[in-house]
Amino acid sequence: MSEIIFLAIIGLAISLCLLRMLKGPTAPDRAVAVDTIATITTALLVLLAFIFERYVYLDVALVYAVLTFIGSVAIARFLEKGI
């Protein structure tokens, strides 16, 4: 029962971030929204590992966290001084 509530709250949070990503007036707004979605998705992956009772999904969450960190730093560098 509580898992459904967690998933509903996280889905609502991700949809609010998506709204900001579609609306955002400047490019850094959209980058911030994407970075926030990535962090929320890491928490969602750990939660899904608990719901499906699979230990392997934690590895997916760890690799996802590493890759989104590198992606955010790359986007920031691109916004700052181009490629």
Add this chain to the structure above:
Amino acid sequence: MLVLGIIITTIGTTFLFLGSLGLLRLPDVYNRLQAGTKCTTLGAFLTIIGVGIMQPDWLPKTLVIALFILTTNPISNHALGRASRKSGVSLCDKSVVDKANEFEGYKEKE
């Protein structure tokens, strides 16, 4: 143990929701970074630790993921804020002071 984990995970998901609400409502890139960094870092940390408490065999790996997020999320958001200031995004109208204008490389572009 299960009840404690459920309570901690509920607090964490609530913080995630509040962070994204602030991301939608606040007026400025820099204000949005506040909501998107602090609330989301604490929310993800509490959610992942709560899962580790609910399933005690998984506690070491969830601790590793939570510490990684706690370290890297402020770094990437700091880089995004610096990049948006350097690329000339202006502050909102209600801002009182902007000390970054005095430094080289941070001047506002027209």
